[in-house]
Amino acid sequence: MSLRHIDETRVTRFIVRSFAEDFVADTHLDVAVVGAGPSGITATRLLAEAGYQVAVFERSLYVGGGMWGGGMLFPRIVIQEEAAHLIKEVGVNVQVAGEGYCVADSVECVSKCAAAAIDAGARIWVGMLVEDVMIDEDARVCGVVLNWGAVQRAQMHVDPLAVSARLVIDATGHEADVLHTIQRKVAGAQFDTPTGQIVGESSMNATDAEGHIVELTKEVYPGVIVAGMAANAAAGAPRMGAIFGGMFLSGQKAAQLAITRLADE
Numbered sequence: 001m002s003l004r005h006i007d008e009t010r011v012t013r014f015i016v017r018s019f020a021e022d023f024v025a026d027t028h029l030d031v032a033v034v035g036a037g038p039s040g041i042t043a044t045r046l047l048a049e050a051g052y053q054v055a056v057f058e059r060s061l062y063v064g065g066g067m068w069g070g071g072m073l074f075p076r077i078v079i080q081e082e083a084a085h086l087i088k089e090v091g092v093n094v095q096v097a098g099e100g101y102c103v104a105d106s107v108e109c110v111s112k113c114a115a116a117a118i119d120a121g122a123r124i125w126v127g128m129l130v131e132d133v134m135i136d137e138d139a140r141v142c143g144v145v146l147n148w149g150a151v152q153r154a155q156m157h158v159d160p161l162a163v164s165a166r167l168v169i170d171a172t173g174h175e176a177d178v179l180h181t182i183q184r185k186v187a188g189a190q191f192d193t194p195t196g197q198i199v200g201e202s203s204m205n206a207t208d209a210e211g212h213i214v215e216l217t218k219e220v221y222p223g224v225i226v227a228g229m230a231a232n233a234a235a236g237a238p239r240m241g242a243i244f245g246g247m248f249l250s251g252q253k254a255a256q257l258a259i260t261r262l263a264d265e
């Protein structure tokens with residue numbers, strides 16, 4: 001069997017049209033998630049499963065954030081037993097390692113978590129950087145300002161586009177990038193953190209870091225819930241290395257907070 005003759009311009013039209021339809025549909029979101037690491041992808045899936053219009057914007061060309069590379073490029077992650085259900089329910093094979101620890105293949109985990117979020121109805125936009133936020137007249141964040149990740153890398157001056165969102169989840173990992181942007185740009189911005197400011201993460205202490213991450217997952221600025229490593233970084237709490245239970249539980253809490261918040265509006 002031979003494949004049909006290809007009209008190259010049709011390929012172009014199909015791609016651009018399909019992209020444009022989906023992107024236009026995502027210009028008004030219930031929740032814009034920034035960063036497609038474990039916490040962001042988990043929050044995205046749970047919000048989509050709950051019926052919300054949610055999309056995640058990821059500046060890299062790949063999803064998974066720090067999960068893809070496992071621990072120091074060994075493609076495995078460790079998860080505490082109490083959090084393992086959040087990846088088992090999307091079909092990840094989780095091996096019990098003993099003493100309350102489990103192990104999973106990092107590539108399998110990223111792929112299945114991302115596929116489940118898409119199957120639940122969310123869109124994952126890769127190569128899109130959130131370079132800023134929109135702020136309304138009540139000083140509340142009401143959307144994200146987007147550019148191509150490649151534009152940032154090339155240091156080109158290209159004006160961005162904007163997408164509105166009833167809530168934003170900062171799941172940008174160690175950088176807490178959305179919150180740092182707000183701190184830099186909004187004069188006198190105060191955050192719900194121990195110092196009122198965005199501090200940056202401290203050195204590794206896995207027990208402390210994992211112990212605090214769920215509690216630190218909250219709406220730290222009007223309209224912005226922080227999740228994952230960004231929650232610790234915002235508060236000045238420690239990092240933890242390749243142990244991921246807190247990331248999944250934090251993503252789950254961010255989704256639950258968002259659902260409660262949106263129901264109140």
Ligand code: 48F
Nearest residue numbers: 035037038039058059065066067129130172173228229241
């Ligand atoms: O860092 P990342 O995986 O965040 P996480 O969900 O998980 C942290 C763990 O991977 C690991 C750890 C485990 O114990 O500590 O590090 O908290 O994923 C964050 C994602 O956000 C993207 C970034 O490329 C990464 O994929 N990102 C960061 N800033 C932006 C962004 C931005 N401004 N716009 C879009 N994406």
